[in-house]
Amino acid sequence: MKKIWIVLLALVVLGAAGFGGWQLYQRSNSVTVVFADAGGVVPGTGVWMTGIQVGRVLGLEIAGDGVEMQVFLGKEVRRQLTETALFVIDPGTAQGDGPVLRVKAGVGGTAPLAANARVRGVNSYTLWQLDDYSQKVLEFINEPQLQEGIKRLEQFGNEMKK
The missing domain is CATH 1.20.5 (Single alpha-helices involved in coiled-coils or other helix-helix interfaces)
Structure with missing residues (x-):
């Protein structure tokens, strides 16, 4: 019986460590996009680029200059984006779905989008x-x-x- 408790405790510790590691990975591979308002976006909303989901919204916070959305984008996706990338809220009314976040790469020749960067988005689809x-x-x-x-x-x- 004692061995079962040790195994269960080890599984809980490993699970917590894995979950914590995943949270840290997401936070270190995210950018902050500032919008005038949230436009119906909630945590978990998808981020789309050229018709493919490339990330998701992790969280929202009210800021002095609007609403900050913390967006998870993997390193590979960020390499394709520049600091002039265009982030926009698509209200999704044409598809009957909820809003999504869309992103375009930006102007070539500018710096790549760094992890934890803070960029402005536009609410106008x-x-x-x-x-x-x-x-x-x-x-x-x-x-x-x-x-x-x-x-x-x-x-x-x-x-x-x-």
């Missing part, structure tokens, strides 16, 4: 969509077939002037 549209317009403008067509029109215009 419209801004996120506008950023998507501007990217699509830039991709369209740089399309090789469109560029070739523009060159031909310029050549035609120059020939007409002669």
